[in-house]
Structures are given as C-alpha cells and as structure tokens.
Amino acid sequence: MTRLLKSFVFALAVGLLAATTGVADDKRNIDVLYLRIATPERPVLSNLDPIPEDLGLAGANLAIADNNTTGGFMGYQFVMETVDLGEGDLEAAQSALQGSAAPYVLLDMSADEMTSLVDGNEARLFFNIRSYDDKLRGEDCRATLLHTLPSYAMRTDALMQFVLKKRWNNLALVTGAASEDAMFADALRKSSRKFGLSIAVEEPWVLDGDLRRQAGAEVHLLTQKLGDYDVLFVADEHNDFARYLAYNTWEPRPILGGDGLRATGWNRVNEQWGAAQLQSRFRDLSGRDMQDVDYAAWVALRAVDEAQLRTNFAEIDGIRSFLLDGIELAGFKGRPLSFRNWNGQMRQPIGLTHASALVAMAPLEGFLHARNELDSLGADEPESQCTAFGE
Amino acid sequence: MRLNTCLAALIALMPATAFSDEIWVSNEKSDTVSVINVDTLEVVKEYEVGERPRGILFSNDFKYLYICASDSDSVQVLDVEAGKIIHDLPSGEDPEQFALHPNGKLLYIANEDDAVTTVVDTETHHVIAQINVGVEPEGMAVSPDGKTTITTSETTNMAHWIDTETNSIYANTLVDARPRHAEFTDDGSKLWVSSEIGGTVAVFNTSDQSQIAKIEFEITGVHPDKIQPVGVELNADNSLAYVALGPSNHVAVVDTATYEVLDYVLVGRRVWHMAFSPDGTKLFTTNGVSGDVSVVDLATNKAIKSIKVGRFPWGAVARPTN
Numbered sequence: 082m083t084r085l086l087k088s089f090v091f092a093l094a095v096g097l098l099a100a101t102t103g104v105a106d107d108k109r110n111i112d113v114l115y116l117r118i119a120t121p122e123r124p125v126l127s128n129l130d131p132i133p134e135d136l137g138l139a140g141a142n143l144a145i146a147d148n149n150t151t152g153g154f155m156g157y158q159f160v161m162e163t164v165d166l167g168e169g170d171l172e173a174a175q176s177a178l179q180g181s182a183a184p185y186v187l188l189d190m191s192a193d194e195m196t197s198l199v200d201g202n203e204a205r206l207f208f209n210i211r212s213y214d215d216k217l218r219g220e221d222c223r224a225t226l227l228h229t230l231p232s233y234a235m236r237t238d239a240l241m242q243f244v245l246k247k248r249w250n251n252l253a254l255v256t257g258a259a260s261e262d263a264m265f266a267d268a269l270r271k272s273s274r275k276f277g278l279s280i281a282v283e284e285p286w287v288l289d290g291d292l293r294r295q296a297g298a299e300v301h302l303l304t305q306k307l308g309d310y311d312v313l314f315v316a317d318e319h320n321d322f323a324r325y326l327a328y329n330t331w332e333p334r335p336i337l338g339g340d341g342l343r344a345t346g347w348n349r350v351n352e353q354w355g356a357a358q359l360q361s362r363f364r365d366l367s368g369r370d371m372q373d374v375d376y377a378a379w380v381a382l383r384a385v386d387e388a389q390l391r392t393n394f395a396e397i398d399g400i401r402s403f404l405l406d407g408i409e410l411a412g413f414k415g416r417p418l419s420f421r422n423w424n425g426q427m428r429q430p431i432g433l434t435h436a437s438a439l440v441a442m443a444p445l446e447g448f449l450h451a452r453n454e455l456d457s458l459g460a461d462e463p464e465s466q467c468t469a470f471g472e
Numbered sequence: 473m474r475l476n477t478c479l480a481a482l483i484a485l486m487p488a489t490a491f492s493d494e495i496w497v498s499n500e501k502s503d504t505v506s507v508i509n510v511d512t513l514e515v516v517k518e519y520e521v522g523e524r525p526r527g528i529l530f531s532n533d534f535k536y537l538y539i540c541a542s543d544s545d546s547v548q549v550l551d552v553e554a555g556k557i558i559h560d561l562p563s564g565e566d567p568e569q570f571a572l573h574p575n576g577k578l579l580y581i582a583n584e585d586d587a588v589t590t591v592v593d594t595e596t597h598h599v600i601a602q603i604n605v606g607v608e609p610e611g612m613a614v615s616p617d618g619k620t621t622i623t624t625s626e627t628t629n630m631a632h633w634i635d636t637e638t639n640s641i642y643a644n645t646l647v648d649a650r651p652r653h654a655e656f657t658d659d660g661s662k663l664w665v666s667s668e669i670g671g672t673v674a675v676f677n678t679s680d681q682s683q684i685a686k687i688e689f690e691i692t693g694v695h696p697d698k699i700q701p702v703g704v705e706l707n708a709d710n711s712l713a714y715v716a717l718g719p720s721n722h723v724a725v726v727d728t729a730t731y732e733v734l735d736y737v738l739v740g741r742r743v744w745h746m747a748f749s750p751d752g753t754k755l756f757t758t759n760g761v762s763g764d765v766s767v768v769d770l771a772t773n774k775a776i777k778s779i780k781v782g783r784f785p786w787g788a789v790a791r792p793t794n
Binding site: 125147150151153154155290358383390391411416417453 | 641
C-alpha cells in the first residue's frame with residue numbers, strides 16, 4: 082500500500098514542494114477538441130507532394146500518446162475529440178464548439194475562421210496550428226488564442242538573418258499569385274528592412290504553361306529581367322512553381338523561400354537535438370514524415386501537458402498564465418520553447434533547410450536580443466500591434 | 473622523429489593491459505570505440521563495433537565492455553583481452569544507456585524508441601523483464617545496494633524509481649525538461665538527475681524521493697539556453713560533482729555539501745559525458761560536435777589537452793589496469 086501511495090508522490094518543480102495525490106480510481110480527464118475546417122486546396126503543377134489528409138491531426142495524435150504515457154504514471158489522461166468539417170462550414174464549427182466541453186481547442190482552419198470562433202468563447206484556450214498570418218499575432222490577436230505555428234515574419238526573419246550573415250545583400254524576389262504568396266512576400270520586404278537590407282528588384286510570377294516541360298526556357302527569360310543579384314527569394318507558399326526555378330535561372334544564384342532554402346517550424350531533415358526520436362515516433366504512428374503543421378499540433382498539446390504537470394493541474398486561467406509566463410518546453414529544437422506574453426506566439430527556433438539537410442537553425446549566432454535571442458524572430462514587443470494581452 | 477614514431481608503434485602494439493590505465497570512448501557516428509592511454513594521452517586502439525554506439529560500461533572485473541549499439545538494437549559484449557566482440561545481448565529496441573547491477577549480472581537498459589526499460593541477464597543472455605516507463609527513456613542508474621534502478625525519460629520529464637526485486641515502478645519524480653542522466657552517491661543516500669532543456673540538476677533524497685536541491689548554472693558570456701546539463705560524475709570521495717553542460721562547452725564543478733557551483737571548465741564543443749582517470753587526477757570529457765576528448769587537470773581545473781577520437785564521441789568509461 083505504501084508503495085502505491087509513493088508512486089504518486091512527485092516533487093513539484095515550482096517552489097520545491099512535494100504534492101501527493103491519491104490513487105486515481107477515477108482518472109482525471111483533460112479534454113481536447115481538434116476542430117478542422119477544410120481549406121481550399123490550390124491546384125499545383127507537380128503531383129509529387131500531395132498534402133496529407135491527416136496533416137496536423139497526426140501530430141495531435143502523437144502528442145496524445147506521448148502525454149498519456151506520462152498520464153499513466155500520474156493518474157490522468159488526455160481525451161481528444163476530432164471534428165472535421167467541409168470548406169467554409171463555420172456554422173457547424175460553432176455548434177461543434179458549443180457541443181463540446183473541452184477547455185483546450187486546436188484550430189486547423191483559416192485565420193478569419195479562427196477569430197470568428199474564438200470571439201464569444203473566451204472561457205477556453207485556443208491554439209492556432211494552421212495559419213502563419215502575421216495579423217493574427219498583430220492587430221487581429223485574441224487573448225485566448227495562442228500560436229504554435231510560427232508566423233510569416235518569424236520565417237522571413239530567419240531567412241534574412243541568414244542572407245545578412247552570408248553578406249548576400251543584393252536581393253531579388255519573384256512572387257506567386259496566391260494570397261498567401263502576397264503575405265509571405267510582404268513579410269520578406271518587412272524583414273529585409275528590419276535587418277537593414279532591401280529587395281532591389283521584384284517580378285510577379287505570371288507564367289501558366291506546363292513548367293515541367295518548359296521551365297528551362299521560361300525561367301531563363303523571367304530571371305533575365307531581374308538583372309544581377311546575389312540571391313533570389315521566391316514567394317510560393319503552395320510550392321506551385323518554385324520547385325522549377327532551381328538550376329533554370331539566368332544567373333547561377335541560390336534560391337530561398339518557396340523552394341531551395343526553406344524556413345519552417347519543422348522539417349523532415351531535423352535530426353539534431355534528439356529530433357530523430359520524435360521523427361521516428363511520428364513515422365511509426367502515421368506512416369509519413371512530420372511537417373510543420375503536425376509539429377504545431379504536437380507541441381501545443383505537449384505545452385498543455387507540461388503546464389498541467391507543473392501547475393499541479395491548475396484551472397484554465399492558471400494554465401494560460403503558466404504558458405505565457407513560466408513554461409520551458411523541450412521541443413527537439415535545441416532551445417527551451419516558451420510563449421510571448423504580448424501576443425501568444427510560441428517562441429521557437431526556425432530551421433533553414435534544403436531538401437536533404439538542415440543548413441542552420443535561426444536565430445543565428447550574433448543576432449542578439451535583450452530578453453531572449455528567439456525574440457529576434459518575428460514581431461517583437463515594442464513593435465507589436467497586438468493589444469489584447471495588455472492587461 | 474623516427475624514435476617517436478617507433479615508440480608510438482611500440483605502444484600501440486603492446487597489450488593494453490600491461491601498463492597504463494585507459495579511458496574508453498564510444499563514437500556515435502563512426503561506429504567505433506576508441507581507447508585512450510591515460511599516461512600518454514593518446515589513442516592507442518580503435519575497435520569497430522555495432523551501429524551508433526552510445527552508452528558503454530565495464531563488467532565489475534573490467535574483462536568485458538558492454539556497448540549500447542543503438543541502431544543495431546543490441547548490447548554488444550567486447551572481450552578486452554581478446555580485443556573483439558564475443559556476443560550480442562538482447563536489449564530491446566534502440567538501447568541508449570544502461571546500468572549494471574552491483575551483482576555484476578543484471579543489466580538495466582533504456583530503450584529510447586520503445587518507452588521501456590529492459591532487464592537482461594548477462595550470464596544467460598535472457599531478457600528477464602521489460603518495464604514500461606515514460607517516453608524516450610535515457611538516464612539509467614542502479615543504487616549501490618542494488619535495490620533500486622532509476623530510469624529517466626526525456627519527454628515525460630520524470631525519474632522512475634524501479635524496485636529491482638519486483639521490477640515494478642514504486643515512485644515517479646517530476647524533474648525539469650528533458651532529463652538525461654542519473655547518478656547515485658556512493659552511500660546511496662542521494663540521487664542526482666540532470667535536465668538538459670530545463671538547464672538544471674536536481675538532487676533527491678533516496679529514502680523518500682524528496683528533492684533536496686536544484687542546481688542552476690550561469691556562465692558569463694554564454695546564453696542560458698545553451699547551458700544544457702547532460703553527464704554527471706561524482707569524484708571518489710563524492711565531495712565534488714562534475715556536470716557536463718552540453719553546447720555551452722563547459723563542465724561545472726559543484727560542491728556536493730553546499731550545492732554551489734565552484735568553477736566552470738572550458739572544454740570542447742557540446743560536451744556529453746565524462747570519466748575520471750582511475751587515479752582521480754584527470755577528467756576526460758567527450759565533446760560531440762568537435763569530435764574530441766578534453767583532458768581536464770583536476771588540480772587546476774584547466775583543460776590540458778584535446779585528443780582527436782572518432783565522430784561524435786558520446787560515452788566514456790575508465791579502465792584501471794593496475
């Protein structure tokens with residue numbers, strides 16, 4: 082009997098006090114809702130990289146398995162309900178939310194749909210796992226919406242740190258026609274100014290022929306118009322045409338952004354800092370490689386789990402406060418992850434990768450910050466347009 | 473010049489058991505184990521072993537080296553006298569670290585990919601038990617009285633206390649993020665656990681698993697995020713603890729009575745684990761990123777030499793020969 086009691090003795094890291102909980106006859110449940118509204122899939126030229134149907138959800142499933150291993154020792158379990166809705170079905174999402182008592186909700190949908198759902202549901206804690214939109218971390222932020230997916234600005238700041246460090250100062254940009262491409266391009270321009278660079282020349286991507294056959298000719302012509310430059314940025318968030326630019330440019334120059342050197346929250350080539358273990362656990366569970374949206378879902382639920390343990394199962398307000406002001410989460414990226422308490426964005430390193438290796442992990446050495454070097458990526462507190470976290 | 477070469481060749485040819493104490497180092501990315509002569513501070517031998525060797529330790533009589541060959545999914549046994557691998561032990565999937573019971577017979581192995589601890593009988597080569605533990609088990613230690621085995625799990629952030637008689641967990645202790653290593657004091661009264669991402673080392677009272685101290689580290693000019701404790705070693709009289717601080721490239725020297733950090737010693741890049749020379753005057757550290765071993769003179773707390781070994785040196789263990 083003493084053994085049984087002992088098994089639930091654990092030292093609370095906060096304040097060094099030990100807490101004892103009884104044997105869990107009735108296991109404590111921590112309820113999670115995974116709410117997905119399908120986003121329109123944009124037709125792309127290549128069929129090589131279909132978007133996995135369980136993108137995001139597979140990461141959440143792995144986190145549930147990870148958390149419940151700990152839960153098995155500590156007498157709790159995460160229980161996740163999944164609601165998968167068709168394009169634009171906000172109404173059904175509203176009623177699914179009303180019908181669920183889950184305090185923690187993962188949002189896999191567009192930025193506008195997220196803000197519509199969060200408004201009027203302030204008693205819960207939401208996690209954005211799908212949208213890079215800087216406005217969601219800025220003027221459209223919500224006090225109960227946290228972001229585990231990095232923002233466009235974090236990704237483009239990582240790229241700009243890299244080119245600045247390389248002294249590749251003469252920048253060119255080709256931008257696709259998707260609205261996401263415009264947002265990424267806008268973030269690139271802002272990031273270039275932030276680091277004292279500028280994008281000297283830009284071209285829109287207007288070709289609509291079959292590039293698989295004529296990239297050699299077409300890309301030559303387009304990139305001739307750019308004149309001379311050091312590196313070519315490509316804003317192509319759906320990887321529609323970017324993959325055909327490499328080796329087809331007029332000047333022999335590196336490509337960054339949509340293809341070539343990409344900046345993401347997670348990539349299959351991450352293997353340092355113990356990441357190989359996470360990658361193989363994910364592959365075992367889902368039969369494919371982990372992507373950044375999967376990672377965002379995984380890390381959101383890992384953060385909730387960590388907060389539960391470190392606060393001795395606080396109520397949702399306590400969990401939110403701990404996430405915003407105390408957490409140091411291990412996330413296989415070499416630095417402790419935490420949340421910015423002025424806009425709810427998870428601080429995290431951004432991997433700069435090509436198809437077969439990690440090139441660098443931003444923030445790069447030398448990019449300092451008074452508070453935390455990770456805050457050299459993305460909107461910093463003084464420039465933040467977010468006021469919802471103010472009081 | 474020629475004399476030196478001859479001398480080196482001669483030393484290399486001599487049976488390793490003849491004169492000098494040795495430090496054995498596992499090289500994670502070259503699938504080898506390097507042997508360093510403690511007197512000459514040179515690599516005198518290199519053995520090819522299984523894939524991705526990490527944890528290594530000697531049998532109590534130092535006749536056999538046990539090697540966690542993580543990607544070969546086995547624990548290999550190297551006969552030191554014969555200089556070759558004599559057999560593999562069943563180990564469960566992806567063995568990373570292990571600890572030997574004082575009886576010299578039972579190996580407790582952390583299976584990183586499987587969330588289990590495997591108990592293997594080194595004499596019969598049979599798996600005796602598998603114990604479910606947290607996600608990514610790594611740190612392993614057996615108490616000096618042999619009654620308790622510790623497994624730390626990196627993602628579950630716990631030290632699991634396992635009763636070696638029943639092979640069941642009797643307590644779970646929460647520690648800071650990503651625990652990597654566990655070490656008992658020689659009297660068995662305390663347990664040290666390092667937390668890589670938390671950046672701390674916790675010390676527990678083993679009689680009731682209560683936390684006695686939590687040690688934090690601070691190195692001038694090094695960002696706190698880069699201070700990532702991994703290996704922990706206690707000196708012979710247990711008065712000092714040495715903590716390898718990963719990518720901060722330093723080893724901390726901690727007073728075990730006051731838990732104060734006395735000194736930080738600069739070593740190679742990404743320091744993982746350590747081993748004392750058998751005479752206790754030197755500390756050898758494995759530096760994963762720089763691919764070498766730093767030799768620290770413990771009288772002055774200065775690194776006096778770095779020794780090139782294989783790729784990604786990981787584990788280190790001493791072999792006294794006298």
